[in-house]
Amino acid sequence: MTTTEAHVRLTAPAAPSAVPAHRPLAVPAVRLTGGFLAAWQERNAEATIPHCIAQLEASGVLDNFRRLVGESRAEHRGPVFADSDLYKVIEAVAWEIARSGTRAFDGWLDEVVALVARVQDESGYVHTWIQGVEPAKRFAELEWTHEMYVAGHLIQAAVALARSTGRVDLLDVARRFADLLVDRFGPGGVDAVCGHPEIETALVELYRQTAERAYLDLAAKMIDLRGHGLLPAGSLGDHYFQDHRPVRDATSATGHAVRQLYLNAGATDVHLENGDPSLLAAMDAQWDSVHDRKMYVTGAFGSRHRDEAFGDDYELPSDRAYAETCATVADLQWTWRMLLAGGAAGPARYAEAMEREVYNALAAAVDATGTRFFYANPLQLRPDRRTEENAPRERAIWYGCACCPPNIARVIAQLGGYVTSATDSALWLHQLTDAEIDLPEELGSGTVRVRTAYPEDGRVEIEVTGAVVGGAHLCVRIPRWSQGSELVGPDGAHRAGDDGYVCVPLVAGARYGLELSLAPRLTTAHHRVDSVRGCVVVERGPVVYCVEQVDLPAPLEVDDLVLLPFPVAPGGGDTLRLRCGSVASSPDLYATRAAARAVGDHEVTAIPFSRWGNRAPGAMRVWLPTAAR
Numbered sequence: 188m189t190t191t192e193a194h195v196r197l198t199a200p201a202a203p204s205a206v207p208a209h210r211p212l213a214v215p216a217v218r219l220t221g222g223f224l225a226a227w228q229e230r231n232a233e234a235t236i237p238h239c240i241a242q243l244e245a246s247g248v249l250d251n252f253r254r255l256v257g258e259s260r261a262e263h264r265g266p267v268f269a270d271s272d273l274y275k276v277i278e279a280v281a282w283e284i285a286r287s288g289t290r291a292f293d294g295w296l297d298e299v300v301a302l303v304a305r306v307q308d309e310s311g312y313v314h315t316w317i318q319g320v321e322p323a324k325r326f327a328e329l330e331w332t333h334e335m336y337v338a339g340h341l342i343q344a345a346v347a348l349a350r351s352t353g354r355v356d357l358l359d360v361a362r363r364f365a366d367l368l369v370d371r372f373g374p375g376g377v378d379a380v381c382g383h384p385e386i387e388t389a390l391v392e393l394y395r396q397t398a399e400r401a402y403l404d405l406a407a408k409m410i411d412l413r414g415h416g417l418l419p420a421g422s423l424g425d426h427y428f429q430d431h432r433p434v435r436d437a438t439s440a441t442g443h444a445v446r447q448l449y450l451n452a453g454a455t456d457v458h459l460e461n462g463d464p465s466l467l468a469a470m471d472a473q474w475d476s477v478h479d480r481k482m483y484v485t486g487a488f489g490s491r492h493r494d495e496a497f498g499d500d501y502e503l504p505s506d507r508a509y510a511e512t513c514a515t516v517a518d519l520q521w522t523w524r525m526l527l528a529g530g531a532a533g534p535a536r537y538a539e540a541m542e543r544e545v546y547n548a549l550a551a552a553v554d555a556t557g558t559r560f561f562y563a564n565p566l567q568l569r570p571d572r573r574t575e576e577n578a579p580r581e582r583a584i585w586y587g588c589a590c591c592p593p594n595i596a597r598v599i600a601q602l603g604g605y606v607t608s609a610t611d612s613a614l615w616l617h618q619l620t621d622a623e624i625d626l627p628e629e630l631g632s633g634t635v636r637v638r639t640a641y642p643e644d645g646r647v648e649i650e651v652t653g654a655v656v657g658g659a660h661l662c663v664r665i666p667r668w669s670q671g672s673e674l675v676g677p678d679g680a681h682r683a684g685d686d687g688y689v690c691v692p693l694v695a696g697a698r699y700g701l702e703l704s705l706a707p708r709l710t711t712a713h714h715r716v717d718s719v720r721g722c723v724v725v726e727r728g729p730v731v732y733c734v735e736q737v738d739l740p741a742p743l744e745v746d747d748l749v750l751l752p753f754p755v756a757p758g759g760g761d762t763l764r765l766r767c768g769s770v771a772s773s774p775d776l777y778a779t780r781a782a783a784r785a786v787g788d789h790e791v792t793a794i795p796f797s798r799w800g801n802r803a804p805g806a807m808r809v810w811l812p813t814a815a816r
């Protein structure tokens with residue numbers, strides 16, 4: 188058995204070993220201490236992770252392992268990739284340990300890590316569906332068996348556990364599987380890729396953790412091979428798994444959204460280690476495709492239920508949005524890697540996209556108790572919408588395909604790692620949230636304290652304490668919607684530069700203050716987004732608002748609302764007050780008629796999209812039609 192020494196000591200997801208444009212900080216070095224994100228991390232630890240652990244039992248995922256070593260008589264349950272649910276929950280626990288130092292999951296970890304090790308066969312292979320249901324299919328139908336996808340999640344869990352706790356028992360299991368993959372599919376071996384990208388980013392992380400070059404080489408080979416028709420396309424078509432065109436030529440996001448975005452994370456990881464400008468150029472084009480033409484205003488991705496896929500440019504229907512939670516998680520991971528890589532869009536755009544995703548699509552995917560989840564995240568729920576598989580009217584406690592809930596758990600536990608980064612002479616504050624940040628060694632041994640109730644309140648105070656090296660700077664992102672805001676410090680007031688950051692001296696004892704404008708604003712979509720033409724979204728700071736039927740006075744209905752031309756006013760707490768009428772129109776489906784006219788004038792409450800569906804079930808919409816009175 189391979190015994191592994193930790194190579195990369197940084198306790199963070201995506202910890203490049205080559206020097207990136209921006210360096211991540213360790214998860215324990217960025218403590219979220221108050222406000223929305225910190226409360227979410229607490230809920231994740233206290234409710235979501237234990238709920239996921241319970242569901243691993245209830246859904247049969249753990250029995251799928253036990254039955255292979257004579258510890259359960261149950262039949263195999265769940266999809267071919269069900270093992271990945273366990274690995275993602277282990278990863279969530281690992282980052283939670285890194286964040287909070289909890290020991291609450293130690294016993295569970297001992298049990299499940301030992302179980303996975305017992306199930307692993309002599310060759311290093313572990314995949315309970317193949318081993319227990321269809322052994323003859325081992326590596327025989329890679330377009331759908333998800334064997335390498337599952338291995339990827341095993342590797343990510345093992346790397347996270349090694350970085351957060353130093354324990355390498357799961358890493359030894361992961362390496363044995365990875366070694367098998369290298370032997371079979373590495374340079375000189377069989378040319379193959381997995382139907383569901385994921386192994387690529389995981390292998391790069393395994394290389395970072397172990398310094399074993401073969402893992403990076405295999406990841407690079409798989410990135411090079413995709414797009415050469417190695418996967419039998421069948422009825423899904425080769426776009427489905429991004430096998431239609433080589434990665435360096437595929438400049439438009441297409442096919443299954445989660446697959447595209449995990450693939451992009453892997454390609455960016457390979458660039459981060461190999462310094463491959465052709466890969467970064469392709470990823471720059473992909474990033475623009477995804478975020479300039481295929482992203483929902485909530486930070487969600489994937490317009491089509493069929494194939495869980497990206498649509499055409501500007502094809503962004505609200506009611507039929509698929510917008511899988513995992514796609515937002517995948518984009519967070521990829522976009523963070525683009526920031527580290529110094530991609531062309533620049534750190535401010537990357538950080539802004541991540542902020543949009545976290546506060547809206549991702550936050551709406553989990554309920555107020557932390558135990559119910561959306562898989563699809565539409566921007567409009569019509570009153571007669573029927574529940575569909577993976578797209579229920581209300582959040583569910585789990586899914587037959589349970590990819591999303593554990594994905595939320597793992598990304599929320601690692602959220603601190605996405606708040607800030609470092610360059611040689613600066614600490615970059617990308618997300619404004621109440622936090623205590625230990626400076627990385629190269630900048631000193633001090634602490635940056637951020638105090639704020641953002642995004643509920645726009646006031647931000649930053650205080651630097653302890654030792655800081657000479658000449659260091661603090662660069663704070665000023666959101667685009669608050670560009671006039673000034674960072675006021677001992678040497679006066681400073682505005683953001685063209686890059687969206689205001690950079691000031693990082694000196695011990697310095698205090699800075701910032702007042703962001705949180706005035707509600709009305710946002711329209713690009714004229715090619717036909718589905719919401721004539722509509723606006725109400726936004727306040729990074730938060731997208733929606734209107735729910737439960738808040739409407741009778742006889743108003745969500746689907747008849749028209750936003751009247753009056754200023755949006757604060758409501759109670761984080762709510763807003765809108766003035767709305769109803770559309771007055773003939774009931775004919777098609778008719779020759781004048782432009783819609785609004786009747787009535789009602790005060791209507793709008794709530795953050797992230798909180799919808801937490802009260803009575805009913806209709807909801809984000810985009811509101813406007814009409815002249």
Ligand SMILES: [Zn+2]
Binds near residue numbers: 511512589591
């Ligand atoms: Zn999912």
